[in-house]
Amino acid sequence: MKEGRHVTIKMVADKAGVSKSTVSRAIGNYPDISDKTKEKIFSVMKELNYYPSAIARSLANRISKNVGLVLPADDDFFLNPFFQESLRIISKTASSRGYDVLIAYNGDNETRSVERLVKANKVDGVIMMRSVVQDPTIEYLRDSNFPFVLIGKSIDYSSVHSVDTDNVDACKTLTKKLIDSGCKKIAFIGGDKNSVVTIDRFNGYVKTIEENGMKLNKDLIQENEFSSMNGYRSIEKILKNDSSIDGIVITDALIFSGVMDYINNHKSYETGESSIKIKVIGTFGTGNFQQNPDIEIINVDVDSKILGEKSCNTLIDLLEGKDVEMTQIVDYKISNIN
Structure with a gap:
């Protein structure tokens, strides 16, 4: 030759x-x-x-040695500390096991990008980073008998491999801490109401309010997109309905940032004090966003690192024919951060 x-x-x-x-x-x-x-x-x-x-x-x-990572359609996705850390650790874990990561963006046509990866044999399995009610991507992957793992849980199907936190219990514990801190009127600000994580955390909030003999007031509840702007607008609406709230439960770090922006933008130029008299905010993640020394912040850490690591290892174990649990629950931690 x-x-x-x-x-x-x-x-x-x-x-x-x-x-x-x-x-x-x-x-x-x-x-x-x-x-x-x-x-x-x-x-x-x-x-x-x-x-x-x-x-x-x-x-x-017929093996790509690639893992598909399905990202939510949120415009602010890459600003979210939870997803930043999850994305980093999933990539690191996949690499340590000889796999690379390909990203699919779950946009307006919710399954198209995933279908392209699957039909072109570009990935061997998929990790979904958020679940919604009647999720068409989950339905497509199930119908295609294609390996996937969900960070979160499916409300519609029990036979879905998932890695999750007990978000109902976590939000019950968080809300009770606000009550124990003396809060009498607690608002709730969540993300998309079709998001399973929002549903679970809202249910935890409602159960605790009712179990402690407090009145559930729909005027103190806001659910929209996972974004800083949603947090800003939501707290503005709630305060217009009732300016006497003394506590808030927030389901997301980006929403928390918007709430804090609003509160800190309403300080007196003369005294530097806020006109908003909120005692305690309970939140799932704070990121590196600004806070307020006059407000007690209680944070739930759902350990995005462990969630990402377990989801990736579970998927690769599935691909390698190993036995894995259908549902894995990661512990959460609650702490005061100021």
């Missing part, structure tokens, strides 16, 4: 007297190719100095 001549799989096939697909299947160690044929093909490959590329080997084995 002359130096510099590029050897192709077709040249190997012609020399061995077989088809290109037979060469590919021999490389992939398919059982329908006899040992005798494989030996002949491998002998020709050695003679021609042919080494299949990583891409060719992956195609032959």
